[in-house]
Amino acid sequence: MDRQDAIPQALGDLISRHSSRLTDADTRLLDVLIQDPIRGAMENGKDVSSRAGVHPASAVRLARRLGFKGYPEFRSFLQASLIEGSGDFESPAARMAARLVRAEEGGLLASVLDSEITALNNVRTSVSDADIRAFSTSLRDSRRIYVFGRGHSASLSALTALRLTRSGYEACDLGSQMHQLPEALSTMSENDVVWLFAFRRPSSLMAEVRSIAAERGARVLALTDLHAARMDPAPDHQISISRGDPGESQSLVVPMTIANAVILDLAAIDDGRSLRALGDFKAFRAKAGLAAQLL
Template identity: 65%
Template sequence: MDDTTESGVNKERLENQIDKQPDVPRFLADLIALNSSKLTEADARLLEVLMSDPVRAAMENGKEVSSRAGVHPASAVRLARRLGFAGYPEFRTFLQNNLVDTGTGDFENPAARMAARLIRAEEGKLLSTILDSEIAALQQVRTSVSDTDIRAFSEVLRDARRIFVLGRSHAAALSSLIALRLRRSGYDATDLSSQLHILPEMLSILTDKDVVWLLSFRSPSPVIVDIRGAAALKGAKTLILSDVNGARIDPPGDFHISVSRGGVGQSQSLVVPMTIANAIILDLASIDEGKSLSALDRFKAFRASLPPRLSR
């Protein structure tokens, strides 16, 4: 492919491509606009590939991008130099850094979130990178969540007639675990995440003696917002455990713990909220006058009496 300059045709074509791809990162669109007069037909084809999937492009080398664009492998290097970089590796680093730095809430799509984490990981040190991420996220909990916050949750749970727990997406796994642990501790706890098909029936029995514990991560699910509204109408107390992005719930909960699960490109797993939930349930056992401990002993004895098929 000849890299002859066709700037007028390329500029219009690239502008149309940007218009067709509303998710093209602003930094990439600005870079194209700044250098449009230098671009060739091969450059245009490469940039179309980059704009169609910026996340994938940030993970690939010049040869792979050129292959997808159907141009000579050296074309990616020439494009990078026309855009002001020493070579394609430097251009790819620019793409990676900008994708990570401009990601909103660690990106809004799963592929981008995973790509950001891979970008952060050094070659051959993926596990170490994830561990460092989790440790850093847990360390900041020391200064952002207090024992007073934990006690506020555990006191409300202790005094509740019934407890309803709900999390969506990945938080549904934590919702199920919390409800399971509360039931084993002698509390009437229901995981609403597994009861969505009868949600109106479940919400209709709420009273001012009940508690709704909501888990909200990344952005509040419409279901989470609606259930918070229903709890408010029924007078039930609401506990909310969220990350920073999932905190925007109206009306606000009666008690709310909001904590970062890590920055952009970090793992943002359930380790942080699970640790907080464990602390709340442990604190509950310390203030409920032996209710949790007695219930756990009874459950252990009952399970031991069951046939092996039922006790697993």
């Protein structure tokens, strides 16, 4: 086959080992599977054979030639490759399909809940109170806090900036300032903190923000999952957590829980600054009557 680079590694190894035994029908079936590995992992042998234009039994024969007892076992192998998230299976669509595969037996909602609970429990052993305190101390001692996340982490960075502002800190959500990013970053100094949120991998724009922070001497905090753990230069303080195993729901609850813990700890060490600011904000909002006008 001339599309070896497109083949997920586990399947590619199987093809290499049994290439001398493959027939023209096998090649047509494999071509269909490689063109759309996600769909191939979800379909039965009859459907795959139909799309390949071969006899319905051809999928079973291919599976046996590759060393499986039948097509259901081969399909389980494809699903396992999908869940492991390597090669061509490493895509948003593949991750969603993998979660659907996981949910087939126990139910969708139950599988999501189990995944979230497991990920949250793992935080107990991977993040310490000292990690949280390192973040909160840096925030407390800053002049200004720049918060930045892209993709799925953007919503968390926006919420974090909002909560810091209500707690009496000058916080800027860079994600909402994309049209004025140079202006927002131009006054950054060594007295400031940059809090980065990165899931799966840091974007090139985040790397630029990280570089500017290094040039200006600003302290950098990073809350990442394990895929985005490597940053260059390394942040001053970093918390890296698993948001779920491959094929499981990639939790937003886990990083949100850590961000909430940091903000709560900040309130515990800033001599009442957060509590006074929250009280003042509540009184202002009630007096101003802005909420009624926005309904």
